[in-house]
Amino acid sequence: MMTNALLALVLLGAAAQEPLVAVKASRVLDGTGKELSSAVVLIRGDRIESVGNEVPPSAQVIDLGSATLLPGLIDLHTHLADVEGVHWEDVLLKTTPSQAALAGAGNALTTLRAGFTTCRDMGPTWPYVDVDLRNAIDQGVVPGPRLMVAGNYVTPTGGAGDARQFSIYVEVPIVQTLADGVDAVRHAVRTNFKHGSDFIKILATGAVLSKGIPPGAQEYSDEEIAVAVEEAKRWGRFVAAHAHGAEGIKAAIRAGVRTVDHGSMMDDEGIALLKEHPETYYVPTLYVTTAINEEGKGSGVPDSEIERSRQMTEVAYRTFQRALAAGIPIGFGTDAGVFPHGRNARELTMRVEEGEPPMQTIVSATSLNARIMGWEDRVGSIAPGKYADLVAVEGNPLTDMSQLEHVRWVMKGGVIYRDELPKR
Numbered sequence: 001m002m003t004n005a006l007l008a009l010v011l012l013g014a015a016a017q018e019p020l021v022a023v024k025a026s027r028v029l030d031g032t033g034k035e036l037s038s039a040v041v042l043i044r045g046d047r048i049e050s051v052g053n054e055v056p057p058s059a060q061v062i063d064l065g066s067a068t069l070l071p072g073l074i075d076l077h078t079h080l081a082d083v084e085g086v087h088w089e090d091v092l093l094k095t096t097p098s099q100a101a102l103a104g105a106g107n108a109l110t111t112l113r114a115g116f117t118t119c120r121d122m123g124p125t126w127p128y129v130d131v132d133l134r135n136a137i138d139q140g141v142v143p144g145p146r147l148m149v150a151g152n153y154v155t156p157t158g159g160a161g162d163a164r165q166f167s168i169y170v171e172v173p174i175v176q177t178l179a180d181g182v183d184a185v186r187h188a189v190r191t192n193f194k195h196g197s198d199f200i201k202i203l204a205t206g207a208v209l210s211k212g213i214p215p216g217a218q219e220y221s222d223e224e225i226a227v228a229v230e231e232a233k234r235w236g237r238f239v240a241a242h243a244h245g246a247e248g249i250k251a252a253i254r255a256g257v258r259t260v261d262h263g264s265m266m267d268d269e270g271i272a273l274l275k276e277h278p279e280t281y282y283v284p285t286l287y288v289t290t291a292i293n294e295e296g297k298g299s300g301v302p303d304s305e306i307e308r309s310r311q312m313t314e315v316a317y318r319t320f321q322r323a324l325a326a327g328i329p330i331g332f333g334t335d336a337g338v339f340p341h342g343r344n345a346r347e348l349t350m351r352v353e354e355g356e357p358p359m360q361t362i363v364s365a366t367s368l369n370a371r372i373m374g375w376e377d378r379v380g381s382i383a384p385g386k387y388a389d390l391v392a393v394e395g396n397p398l399t400d401m402s403q404l405e406h407v408r409w410v411m412k413g414g415v416i417y418r419d420e421l422p423k424r
Contacts, residue, residue: 018045021414022059025069025392031366031381033359035398041069043388046413050384064392064409067421070362071382072117072145072389072412073404074369075344076240076283077261079337080107080144081124081133087300088125088209092163092172097126104133107341108144113418114342115407117389118146118370118379120333122240122261123201127152127175131196143417146387148373150240151197154188154228156180159219160207160242182227185220189231199258202228204241205248208292208308209301209338215308216265218248226255238374240283244312246270252280259283259372261333263323264316271326281372283331284320286354287347289313291339320354330356331372332365345404352401359398388414392421 021043028039030051042049042059055061081104082088083095091100104124111119121130134147155161155177163175179188189200204220206213213219229239238258243249246267249260253273260266260274261283274282292301292309323330334347351361370380378387392409410418 020044020049020056020059021062022055023062023064023069023390023411024055025064026066027068027396028382029068029070029359029362029397030383031071031363033363035359039069041382041388041390043414046388046415048382048384048386048388051382064421067392067394067409068396068403069382069390069392070397071366071380071386072391072410073115073345073365074118074120074332074373074380075111075116075334075336075365076120076259076331076369076372077285077333077335078111078119078121078341078344079124079335080104080111080119080121080147080341081126081129082107082337084337084340085299087302088161089165090300091125092175093166093170095126097129097174100124100126100129101132104129105136105142105144107337108133108137108142108147109417110342111336111344112143112145112412113407113410114344115391115404115410116145116344117391117410117412118373118375119148120199120240120373121147121149122242122335123150123153125175127177128195128197134198135196145412146375146379146389148198148375149196150199150201151192151195152188153177153201153203153242154179154185154192155203156219156224158212160203160205160210160212160215162210162212165211182223185224185228186231189228193235193237199237200228200232200239202239202241202252202257204243204252205245207242207244208289208312209305211304215312216245218245218251220248220251222251222255225251225257229256253277256280259331261285262316262335264312264319266319266323268322271323271328274328275326281329281331282323283333283372284316284323285333285335285347286316286320286350287343288335288338289316290350291343295339317354320351324354324356329368330364332361332369343405345407348397348404349401358401361401362397387412394421
């Protein structure tokens with residue numbers, strides 16, 4: 001029988017057999033706000049072993065030359081498992097879950113190659129397709145980002161994403177997103193976790209891309225939002241709240257949700273509440289309204305919903321600027337899927353254009369997002385013990401954030417998925 005000490009030696013010996021890889025770059029932004037010059041990241045297997053300046057003689061060297069190396073980027077608000085360019089109502093009437101799954105596999109690879117090695121997926125139109133996509137990625141069946149998934153969003157009758165927005169004679173029985181009343185919301189939370197969801201997405205207000213109650217209106221009662229949070233906590237999980245309107249935002253914060261996504265019409269009281277509730281984070285999505293305004297018609301978005309987007313655009317931007325001035329931590333999300341996947345980094349550029357310091361923007365999309373997800377022990381910074389999730393660009397994002405819209409080198413878990421930097 002093998003003793004514990006002997007087993008430890010065997011495991012240590014097995015780890016030592018994995019080749020050591022040294023990734024060199026002239027500039028490293030480590031994800032915590034530090035900039036390092038001419039750093040060397042040592043990788044063994046799928047993990048970072050150390051960060052320093054020396055290259056061991058035994059290491060296999062990947063020299064990225066004058067490139068900037070960063071941790072893999074993290075997007076807290078994606079919709080990978082949807083058919084791109086098809087409005088969600090048409091998805092229900094004209095596509096199948098298997099089409100969504102196949103599209104999701106392609107979207108996942110596109111997103112990974114764009115430099116986003118971790119994503120939180122906020123729920124597909126066809127329920128639980130994101131759960132299967134997450135599992136397929138984890139099992140190595142398809143390449144894609146590390147995923148935390150919502151499975152099936154929770155919304156009330158007449159609320160955002162109500163799948164019965166058609167004729168009263170048309171139903172999509174497989175889509176069971178509706179929950180009305182405290183007991184029904186509790187049941188919906190339990191059902192989501194039973195079927196593999198990692199967290200709960202609740203729609204606290206109306207939505208831009210939906211009929212029914214308007215985006216500024218609170219659609220769930222304070223009690224209904226609170227019970228979702230209470231039940232999620234029993235499972236050791238959290239709730240992300242889709243929320244545009246000020247009252248719905250404040251109700252979600254008071255209930256203890258983990259993130260307020262969009263947060264478009266958040267008022268000064270809402271910002272003050274966030275300061276009082278440091279475990280809740282604001283996650284704006286600025287670029288998506290611009291994309292809807294410019295491209296929504298070609299994707300089948302009704303004119304009424306494009307008009308909702310136009311009305312929301314300036315409000316959302318002003319809210320972001322006020323949140324910046326207040327000094328609250330701001331998570332990074334995009335709503336990718338409403339616009340084509342792979343464009344996620346456009347949000348980074350827009351935030352800098354709106355006044356956010358570039359290093360703060362990068363920290364938001366790396367270590368801060370990892371903390372929001374509860375994954376700070378595995379992703380979000382270039383540090384020993386973290387996954388070897390790294391991306392590189394030719395220029396310096398601190399002086400030109402649009403460089404991150406053109407990621408040229410991507411590694412996830414020690415495996416290279418994009419290698420288009422000039423060879424040295």
